[in-house]
Amino acid sequence: MSSVLPTSLANTAEQEAYLYLQHALRTGRYKPGERLISEEIAAEIGMSRMPVREAFRRLAADGLVTLRPNRGCVVAGLSFDELYETFEIRSVLEGLAVRLATPKMTEEHFEELERLLDRMERAGHSGSSDWVLRHQEFHSAIYTLSGRPKLIRQISALHVVIEPYMRIWFDYVNKPLSAREEHDQLIKVLALKDCAKAEEVMRKHILETAPTLANYVNSGRP
Amino acid sequence: MSSVLPTSLANTAEQEAYLYLQHALRTGRYKPGERLISEEIAAEIGMSRMPVREAFRRLAADGLVTLRPNRGCVVAGLSFDELYETFEIRSVLEGLAVRLATPKMTEEHFEELERLLDRMERAGHSGSSDWVLRHQEFHSAIYTLSGRPKLIRQISALHVVIEPYMRIWFDYVNKPLSAREEHDQLIKVLALKDCAKAEEVMRKHILETAPTLANYVNSGRP
């Protein structure tokens, strides 16, 4: 269900190309270092090179690919350092988001968060990498409450960039299953309604998963 | 000198268009809400619409313009809330940067920062909006030390977005002149080499200027 490509919802060919490529990159169909040839992709989705090129630019801005003049489009991928850096940035941005969200949290929100955790756990047991999407849903449910559109966009973009690595992580070890209790604790702290505390705990929550993930991911790549 | 357009350094037409438009937007030549017509701009710099369109996409990713299907490119501009939000994001990102930079700071760096403040002050007295660029230089001298490329890029992008508003601020009031002492205090705290303290002070430094700026800027616009 979540793997359906909303190409029919794309108003323009550029958007269709963008969504198509973003999905492919998120699910790891293209590997880091791989070169994307505009004409090939254009043929795949039945359009000319031009909209694909424009999609490339958006993906490059997202950090999903690298674009160099006259030498095309290369799937980006993250080095160990870059992955860690991304988690550092996530930690302060999501820390800010949760600080702003805390005063707005109601009992219903906490119930919703629990439901999302349940779903995440079920997805984890079924072995599907759906877990990654559920995990994103849980986090986004928190920071959406901040009511800060630009902040939300930035955080979402970072989630997309690390998504392939989260999937690999899940496929290698089943560490994510034990993540349930960590997230439960997170909810408990949020319930205290202490903004500073909430920010601090979210920061730690994110920074702690960084090294574990990074070690599993970059064992054999620059 | 700083207003020279490095068009000759642009390898590709798209890059030339991008630099041209970014400069125009930074210096406030185009006003928020104004529509940018690809063909007009293409004619201005002597190229076809195509590279300009691609430049539009990059500018949209930077948040400098808004792009809607079939209805073109509009100069973005920030509402009061958006400006404030941008400063909130800046505060945590630059807070992180200064935290990471603090352990790496040497005596030479502090001397360099003092020199940059002197230049900033001189630029301020000469009345030119060069002050804005000097102010950027000062801040970037700090966060460059963090050694985090992605973080630096994100912060720089935010500085570009708020640049037009900083210029307007400078042109209206000469508040920036009194900013010298605030920045001096910032340096003093950095010299303590206390990472947590440095982060906290940088956050405050940025958040404090936000409302002042926002009030002067959005008196007559949504």
Next chain:
DNA sequence: GATTGGATAATTGGATACAAAATGAGATCC
């Protein structure tokens, strides 16, 4: 055997051409 050189193929960048959509001005209707 590894390296350099150059011809050829693959690929990108940019201009032009054309179709589709939006914008705007004037006429028409209520």
Next chain:
DNA sequence: GGATCTCATTTTGTATCCAATTATCCAATC
């Protein structure tokens, strides 16, 4: 008078074409 409709104009989106750049391959050389 104000709202709505119509049609010409403007502007955007995409395909195609050509030039310029880069990658690849194969032979010649050290």
